[in-house]
Amino acid sequence: MADLKHSSDDVSDDSLGGSSQDSKAEFSEDEETLIERMFNLLGERWSLIAGRIPGRTAEEVEKYWTSRYSTSE
Template sequence: MADLDHSSDDSSVDSREVTSQDSKLDFSEDEEFLITRMFNLVGERWSLIAGRIPGRSAEEIEKYWNSRYSTSE
């Protein structure tokens, strides 16, 4: 039983990590507009786009773009 309790503690940690990652993908309307505009100008040059948005990393912007505009159907 102790093993079961320990494994449930691990899963709660994982869910908190996912929640904190999701909150990082919350972009303002201005940021979304700028990302879309920059993408149309420079393509998938995420570090260049991130340089125009203070406090955002290229990885965050790429994850946002892929989650929002993924073409997998």
């Protein structure tokens, strides 16, 4: 319930239509830790990693990982 309170603070009037998509893209600290650990074990096997996180797709996990840890050099 506390998460709902924080979500409403972050949502502007202009983004109300896409708020459900934005909130789904957010990962909890536990999910982030699990993704990091699983990546170290499995590498870029996104479907296997996503299978350990209920409600997440391989595409979401890969997008999260590349946005956080991409090497743009």
